[in-house]
Amino acid sequence: KAGVTQTPRYLIKTRGQQVTLSCSPISGHRSVSWYQQTPGQGLQFLFEYFSETQRNKGNFPGRFSGRQFSNSRSEMNVSTLELGDSALYLCASSLYTGELFFGEGSRLTVL
């Protein structure tokens, strides 16, 4: 069974640009969550989607947004990038029990 797939794995952007990250969950998993991991803040919850609806949202500014498609694939977008947005962005899929299965992550560097 294929795991969670995230693309792109690495990307470099400049301040003010926007970025879109993609995530394909494990087949059959309808919940997709996004997390930001930085050395200073650890793993922080961004948002969760279930059946194309945002079910939970973390404490991030509105520049961070996401969506989920009917095939459960998800995208997250960050607009007007800031230096502090440099991080590893992790996507995780889940069945109904809350156990998270993470992708390899997308490492974003903002210059």
Next chain:
Amino acid sequence: QKEVEQNSGPLSVPEGAIASLNCTYSDRGSQSFFWYRQYSGKSPELIMFIYSNGDKEDGRFTAQLNKASQYVSLLIRDSQPSDSATYLCAVSWTNAGKSTFGDGTTLTVKP
């Protein structure tokens, strides 16, 4: 006070010893508790989950939960160098994809 706190590391144990990792949480409504292992440069992987008070064993790993004390722990018996990683405690108050993570404890097992 952080919502999920883990014992400060790093933790170093000799090969074959028992490693004890601890975690406390502040939300009494929390229902699900998870331990993830994260190797350097990799994404977190789920190693244990526990929902009820008491102990849960899986191979060399034992998770312990005490909801009254808001405390969850992970014991690793017969520690191996391959167990060297950062261990993340996560807590969820629903069975959804939103979990709150601790900052992690870095474990080093010395041969």
